[in-house]
Amino acid sequence: MNTQITQLFGIQYPIVQGGMVWCSGWELASAVSNAGGLGLIGSGSMQPEILREHIQKTKAATSKPFGVNVPLLYSQIEKTMDVIMEEGVKIVFTSAGNPATWAQKLKDKGIKVVHVVSNVKFAQKCQDTGVDAIVAEGVEAGGHNGREETTTLVLIPLIKKHVNIPVIAAGGIATGQAMAAAFALGAEGVQMGTRFAASIECSAHEAFKQQIVALSDGGTYLALRKKAPVRLIRNAYANRIEEAENSGQSLEQVLQLVGKGRSKLGMFEGELNEGELEIGQAAALIDAVQPCDVIMQNIISEYNQAVKGLKILD
Numbered sequence: 001m002n003t004q005i006t007q008l009f010g011i012q013y014p015i016v017q018g019g020m021v022w023c024s025g026w027e028l029a030s031a032v033s034n035a036g037g038l039g040l041i042g043s044g045s046m047q048p049e050i051l052r053e054h055i056q057k058t059k060a061a062t063s064k065p066f067g068v069n070v071p072l073l074y075s076q077i078e079k080t081m082d083v084i085m086e087e088g089v090k091i092v093f094t095s096a097g098n099p100a101t102w103a104q105k106l107k108d109k110g111i112k113v114v115h116v117v118s119n120v121k122f123a124q125k126c127q128d129t130g131v132d133a134i135v136a137e138g139v140e141a142g143g144h145n146g147r148e149e150t151t152t153l154v155l156i157p158l159i160k161k162h163v164n165i166p167v168i169a170a171g172g173i174a175t176g177q178a179m180a181a182a183f184a185l186g187a188e189g190v191q192m193g194t195r196f197a198a199s200i201e202c203s204a205h206e207a208f209k210q211q212i213v214a215l216s217d218g219g220t221y222l223a224l225r226k227k228a229p230v231r232l233i234r235n236a237y238a239n240r241i242e243e244a245e246n247s248g249q250s251l252e253q254v255l256q257l258v259g260k261g262r263s264k265l266g267m268f269e270g271e272l273n274e275g276e277l278e279i280g281q282a283a284a285l286i287d288a289v290q291p292c293d294v295i296m297q298n299i300i301s302e303y304n305q306a307v308k309g310l311k312i313l314d
Contacts, residue, residue: 005189012036019069030279072097118146140172176302187298
């Protein structure tokens with residue numbers, strides 16, 4: 001497949017694996033890259049020196065391109081960026097903040113920079129900053145979302161109207177059919193997080209992976225809309241947050257319920273009742289935990305069948 005995204009990153013398929021906290025370690029990133037996509041290490045749950053270790057292990061496990069996802073609000077952002085530049089990483093995806101501070105510094109080192117957005121305003125700002133591409137992420141996505149709650153179906157063509165750099169579609173995309181739909185809307189590539197969270201190589205706890213597979217429609221909801229929207233699997237912890245928000249408790253009271261370390265407890269340690277389990281709506285489409293190479297080939301097969309089977313009315 002040949003798109004602006006495959007050309008930009010030097011990859012076989014225009015499929016990016018989301019850099020998810022507690023899920024996207026070196027094993028997942030290298031497996032996705034070896035299968036023809038772009039694997040991303042999720043630095044949001046890593047201390048800088050742990051990130052260095054994951055980068056070095058990824059380089060040892062694959063000769064293919066890979067990158068690092070960096071939440072810009074991360075408290076150790078400068079040390080994290082130093083590690084990335086020292087280790088010669090060639091691709092960085094940034095999120096949760098303004099890319100202006102780091103985009104040019106990274107590009108001066110020959111690093112390709114992509115930023116995640118959820119609205120037109122920030123897409124335009126990203127383009128002005130000089131990023132190489134944009135991830136346009138709809139509200140269907142797992143983890144942290146934009147406050148606009150715009151769906152991917154609306155967001156992709158909306159952003160395409162206002163920028164001329166490549167757009168990568170994200171949010172609710174877990175199949176080749178969805179990938180074909182994203183391309184029809186003008187995307188040059190897709191980013192999939194939830195689909196690769198349910199992979200053998202994902203670093204998350206096996207109990208969390210099985211919970212993903214068990215989900216049906218309605219199994220997730222968007223929490224903390226007034227603070228920083230995040231899509232969670234419904235469990236005892238999430239239900240308490242929802243009840244607190246619906247009962248009119250103050251933002252401070254709700255945040256006390258949230259606490260700290262809940263995402264590690266849930267996704268990495270496998271506490272399914274009291275942990276924070278971040279996943280997208282596309283989990284309802286996933287029936288099994290599989291190796292990354294099988295996932296990738298299934299997606300490409302589904303994509304080819306979807307394109308071949310399109311019915312165009314005269």
